[in-house]
Amino acid sequence: MKRLLFLLTLIAVTWTSSCSGGSSPIVPPPSGGFTNASLSGSYVFSMTGTTADNTFGTSSFSRVGVFSADGKGDIAATGGVEDVHKFGADNIFGITGGSYTINADGRGTLSLMTSGGATVQYSITLVSTSTGYLVDMINGDGETASGSFSLQSATSIAAGTYIFDFAGVAPDGTGNPTSAIGDLVAGTAGSGSFGVGSFWDVNEGGTLVSKGSISGGSYATDNTNAGTGRGTAVINGANFVYYVIDGQHVQFMGIDQDAAAPGTLLGEAVAQQAGTPTQTSSFNSSSFVFVMGGAGIQSGAPLARAGRLTATGANLSAILLDNNNAGKEIAVPSSGVLSGVTVTLDGDGSGRGTFTFTDTVSHTGTYLFVFYLSSATQGVIQDVSTVVINNVATPVDVADGTLLAQTGAPFASAGLATSYAFNWSGVSTGEEDFVGSFKTAGTNPNGLVDYNEFGSGKLFFDTPFNGAITVGGDGTGSSGQHSTFAAALTGSPAVTINYFAYIANPSTILVMGTGTNRVIVGVLTAQTQ
Amino acid sequence: MKLNIRLCLSSAAFAGVMLIASYAGAQQLNWPLPQKNSTYDLTRETVLRGKVISYTPESDVPPIGAHVSVQTVYGLVDVHIGSAKLLEQNRFTLAPGDSIRLTGEMVSYGQGSMFAARIIENGTRSVTVRNTKGQVLQMPAVRMPRGAR
Numbered sequence: 001m002k003r004l005l006f007l008l009t010l011i012a013v014t015w016t017s018s019c020s021g022g023s024s025p026i027v028p029p030p031s032g033g034f035t036n037a038s039l040s041g042s043y044v045f046s047m048t049g050t051t052a053d054n055t056f057g058t059s060s061f062s063r064v065g066v067f068s069a070d071g072k073g074d075i076a077a078t079g080g081v082e083d084v085h086k087f088g089a090d091n092i093f094g095i096t097g098g099s100y101t102i103n104a105d106g107r108g109t110l111s112l113m114t115s116g117g118a119t120v121q122y123s124i125t126l127v128s129t130s131t132g133y134l135v136d137m138i139n140g141d142g143e144t145a146s147g148s149f150s151l152q153s154a155t156s157i158a159a160g161t162y163i164f165d166f167a168g169v170a171p172d173g174t175g176n177p178t179s180a181i182g183d184l185v186a187g188t189a190g191s192g193s194f195g196v197g198s199f200w201d202v203n204e205g206g207t208l209v210s211k212g213s214i215s216g217g218s219y220a221t222d223n224t225n226a227g228t229g230r231g232t233a234v235i236n237g238a239n240f241v242y243y244v245i246d247g248q249h250v251q252f253m254g255i256d257q258d259a260a261a262p263g264t265l266l267g268e269a270v271a272q273q274a275g276t277p278t279q280t281s282s283f284n285s286s287s288f289v290f291v292m293g294g295a296g297i298q299s300g301a302p303l304a305r306a307g308r309l310t311a312t313g314a315n316l317s318a319i320l321l322d323n324n325n326a327g328k329e330i331a332v333p334s335s336g337v338l339s340g341v342t343v344t345l346d347g348d349g350s351g352r353g354t355f356t357f358t359d360t361v362s363h364t365g366t367y368l369f370v371f372y373l374s375s376a377t378q379g380v381i382q383d384v385s386t387v388v389i390n391n392v393a394t395p396v397d398v399a400d401g402t403l404l405a406q407t408g409a410p411f412a413s414a415g416l417a418t419s420y421a422f423n424w425s426g427v428s429t430g431e432e433d434f435v436g437s438f439k440t441a442g443t444n445p446n447g448l449v450d451y452n453e454f455g456s457g458k459l460f461f462d463t464p465f466n467g468a469i470t471v472g473g474d475g476t477g478s479s480g481q482h483s484t485f486a487a488a489l490t491g492s493p494a495v496t497i498n499y500f501a502y503i504a505n506p507s508t509i510l511v512m513g514t515g516t517n518r519v520i521v522g523v524l525t526a527q528t529q
Numbered sequence: 530m531k532l533n534i535r536l537c538l539s540s541a542a543f544a545g546v547m548l549i550a551s552y553a554g555a556q557q558l559n560w561p562l563p564q565k566n567s568t569y570d571l572t573r574e575t576v577l578r579g580k581v582i583s584y585t586p587e588s589d590v591p592p593i594g595a596h597v598s599v600q601t602v603y604g605l606v607d608v609h610i611g612s613a614k615l616l617e618q619n620r621f622t623l624a625p626g627d628s629i630r631l632t633g634e635m636v637s638y639g640q641g642s643m644f645a646a647r648i649i650e651n652g653t654r655s656v657t658v659r660n661t662k663g664q665v666l667q668m669p670a671v672r673m674p675r676g677a678r
Contacts, residue, residue: 048672050669054661055661056660056661056662057660057661058669060670133674147674148674148675167673168672175665175667177670259662260664261664268675291673292673293670293671293672293673294671295668299612299614300614300615300665300667300668302669303671326614399671401673401675423674424674425673425674427669429619430618520671521673
């Protein structure tokens with residue numbers, strides 16, 4: 001009898017195992033050359049996302065700081081610090097230890113212990129040994145966020161002009177979605193004042209500031225946390241904390257208290273390079289792609305915009321714009337491309353310019369964007385389009401993002417046969433953040449993704465998926481043909497996220513979701529070891 | 530504050546002129562702007578019960594946003610229920626004839642007052658549309674990932 005029971009039990013276990021195994025996809029073993037040694041040194045990290053409590057309901061929050069990895073799986077107990085702006089207040093914590101693992105494909109986990117008593121778990125993916133993406137996977141589903149981390153090689157601001165893009169919620173009690181892009185002229189290294197020539201363009205819930213002067217601003221290294229790269233800055237009366245990454249990059253986060261409507265601004269400042277175009281004559285068949293995220297002002301609904309264009313002198317051509325407004329995708333124009341409009345550059349060294357175009361094909365309206373270039377190939381962009389309401393030109397959304405030159409075109413699938421790290425961030429029923437990697441030439445499924453959908457039971461680890469990039473035409477979109485990226489997640493339930501892909505170069509592809517049930521944007525970055 | 534700004538933008542011509550002026554660079558935004566005290570107070574919350582007469586996702590009647598007209602024992606009450614998108618995302622629906630329960634309070638608005646709902650219940654479904662400070666909850670904005678290089 002005992003033998004029979006044992007046999008039945010064995011059969012049952014075997015059947016159960018084979019059943020569950022049969023319904024799950026085969027998880028590809030991580031491939032690549034990353035190891036724990038790939039994460040070694042001090043890294044500045046920043047992220048923004050959504051949190052919740054009983055007082056404020058859901059609200060946005062941000063976190064920025066620096067941690068030190070030993071290349072062996074441990075986080076140093078000293079030398080790390082972070083600022084967390086949550087529920088309307090900024091708190092600074094020491095990083096008191098932690099651990100991490102890095103798989104061969106660059107994916108891994110990072111656990112940071114802080115002096116506040118919290119231990120936050122992140123899913124991470126390395127782009128290289130010097131940078132990567134992360135998603136907050138904290139236990140208890142109390143928050144989600146995504147961002148990046150980069151190897152630190154300097155701890156004080158270098159003198160120079162920096163192009164910045166801060167996005168989030170205005171620190172003024174309104175709760176308004178806000179975008180601020182511009183340039184900051186840091187006259188001296190370390191500490192000093194932002195000098196003449198510092199400007200910004202702001203869209204705060206539809207109230208626009210066009211090239212406002214930034215006056216009286218200052219920045220100073222935080223000597224209390226010496227050696228961490230932490231400093232504080234004042235920009236037009238608003239207070240920020242910053243962390244220096246290197247001589248070219250600085251991460252900023254707003255720290256003003258705002259208990260009335262929690263939220264903060266987060267963004268990066270990038271040193272402007274020599275050779276940044278200041279006159280439109282510098283544009284010679286210069287093609288750009290851009291992707292931006294934001295929210296509708298009246299609806300409060302999430303939205304994304306993306307597109308491409310070619311500038312030759314002051315003339316813009318081959319314009320293609322895609323919108324996903326709360327799950328409704330609209331291409332501008334509805335077919336082909338737009339041409340015959342202008343681009344401006346202010347010519348004052350700020351790198352600021354505008355482009356405006358009217359949809360003369362499908363008549364969806366007039367679009368106006370402001371941009372600041374940090375180099376001939378990189379910049380930030382803000383949507384300041386308006387619609388006429390009661391005879392008044394009224395902004396309808398707040399959105400900003402990344403502007404990149406297209407280089408190395410034409411693009412073909414063979415040139416994209418590599419491994420990509422990625423971060424996607426969007427909104428479905430709530431915020432959702434994804435991080436992972438995939439190999440375009442790999443067998444199906446060719447990648448793994450971790451994601452947080454902000455809710456009970458909505459943390460997903462090691463989900464196999466197949467990522468497929470399909471190049472349309474020459475890959476530039478200049479003829480109106482879209483390139484696409486489809487991510488078929490094989491978890492339960494299985495879901496495919498479809499994107500338009502805007503190829504800046506074979507190493508950097510910006511993506512915008514086209515689905516009706518989510519608004520999502522992201523970036524695919526080729527991995528190097 | 531937010532709703533006040535929106536009212537100005539949508540209903541007053543001079544606000545449009547100010548908007549254009551601000552875009553021309555004549556006005557500089559300075560932070561932090563003066564904060565307005567929230568008039569919402571949890572200790573004043575009341576419960577309103579009644580039948581839905583009509584539901585307007587995007588009302589032209591200030592404050593903008595979703596409104597529901599409810600027949601109560603006190604008469605017909607116009608209730609501001611925040612963002613229609615938030616209701617949509619929570620798959621929360623309101624239809625004429627539904628018996629609903631609203632937790633909220635009367636707050637001053639412009640020259641008058643309104644019933645600002647914080648929690649709406651319809652049958653077994655409920656959705657929170659304001660935080661305890663009275664701020665309308667919104668869907669999160671989409672943010673373009675950046676930073677890695």
